[in-house]
Amino acid sequence: MFTRVKKFFDSELSMNDLFGSFQSNFLAYLFILPQLVVIGIFFIYPTIKSFRMSMFRSVPFRGLVNFVGLKNFIDIFQSPAYLQSIVVTLIFGLLVTVLGVGVSLVIAKMLDVVVRGVGFYQAAVIWPYAISPTIAGIIWGFLFHPSHGSISYFLPFELNWLTNGEEALVLVILAATWRQLGYNIAFYIAGLKAIPTSFQEAAVVDGANGWQRFWRITFPMLSPITFFLVTMNLIYAFFRTFGLIHALTQGGPAGYTNLMIYKVYTDGFTDLRLGYSAAQSVILLLFVAGITMFQFKFAERRVAYQ
Numbered sequence: 001m002f003t004r005v006k007k008f009f010d011s012e013l014s015m016n017d018l019f020g021s022f023q024s025n026f027l028a029y030l031f032i033l034p035q036l037v038v039i040g041i042f043f044i045y046p047t048i049k050s051f052r053m054s055m056f057r058s059v060p061f062r063g064l065v066n067f068v069g070l071k072n073f074i075d076i077f078q079s080p081a082y083l084q085s086i087v088v089t090l091i092f093g094l095l096v097t098v099l100g101v102g103v104s105l106v107i108a109k110m111l112d113v114v115v116r117g118v119g120f121y122q123a124a125v126i127w128p129y130a131i132s133p134t135i136a137g138i139i140w141g142f143l144f145h146p147s148h149g150s151i152s153y154f155l156p157f158e159l160n161w162l163t164n165g166e167e168a169l170v171l172v173i174l175a176a177t178w179r180q181l182g183y184n185i186a187f188y189i190a191g192l193k194a195i196p197t198s199f200q201e202a203a204v205v206d207g208a209n210g211w212q213r214f215w216r217i218t219f220p221m222l223s224p225i226t227f228f229l230v231t232m233n234l235i236y237a238f239f240r241t242f243g244l245i246h247a248l249t250q251g252g253p254a255g256y257t258n259l260m261i262y263k264v265y266t267d268g269f270t271d272l273r274l275g276y277s278a279a280q281s282v283i284l285l286l287f288v289a290g291i292t293m294f295q296f297k298f299a300e301r302r303v304a305y306q
Contacts, residue, residue: 003202006241023052033123050281051278051280054072054282055068055070056068056275057118058275065288066254075276076276082280084255091171091262092172092259093258096176096233098232100177100181109188109214111185125181125182126190128179128182129180129181132243133240133241133242133243133247136176136244137175140175140178140246144161144239163253165256166256168249169256172241172245175212176236181209184233187228192222195221199217199221199272204218239261245261250262260287
């Protein structure tokens with residue numbers, strides 16, 4: 001085996017020659033074993049522990065003390081604060097996804113027609129993705145602070161998101177969308193570059209204008225990327241915006257930005273209701289899994305892979 005690997009690296013064997021003699025999938029499983037170990041340790045095991053903990057009423061530093069069955073789940077859905085967090089999370093996730101994907105497609109299309117300095121512009125619009133959600137929240141908090149924010153100073157209206165819940169929700173939606181734009185734009189730029197120019201040229205010969213070429217050629221051919229980005233942006237909005245919320249609003253004011261992921265944290269680590277918090281994490285997992293399965297079952301039908 002080691003001799004064949006050495007010949008492969010010496011370019012004496014092709015990939016088919018290297019693996020052709022293996023009659024089992026042992027080597028394939030060996031290659032994916034490290035990733036399976038990571039998934040098992042950091043995803044599967046915590047998920048199992050959360051399911052188990054959700055059935056108990058836990059006491060900090062004493063572990064699981066009382067088995068309560070589904071009582072934690074019943075208490076959750078009888079809580080007005082948690083029902084409010086579901087509504088806020090749905091609004092937040094929908095708007096972040098729609099705005100993020102839509103604005104990214106427009107910007108990527110504009111960059112696709114730029115000739116001079118296109119590299120600079122692409123780097124400028126992609127760099128926000130390199131910023132962590134926590135840093136993005138701090139930046140937006142400074143820029144839009146009601147008292148000394150540089151952007152708030154030039155706004156023609158008063159913006160006080162520290163006390164106005166609706167304004168706070170709008171601010172975190174815009175901040176979360178801005179932070180994710182670079183990720184979306186990078187995929188759309190790659191997708192636009194992959195569309196053959198012959199399609200556009202043929203449409204021009206047939207008399208199609210720019211709007212018709214976009215909706216009849218460009219957008220359908222970008223549907224796999226759009227589907228992927230919608231899925232990833234939803235997951236981002238539900239799971240990866242904790243740092244932004246914590247740095248910017250901490251769930252306030254009046255629970256207007258208290259997303260489901262942030263409520264898991266406050267109930268578990270602030271109020272020390274560990275079993276109650278674990279039940280919320282289970283609900284959030286099932287909630288996002290259900291939305292993702294719905295997308296793959298119904299929305300993927302409109303995706304054209306060829």
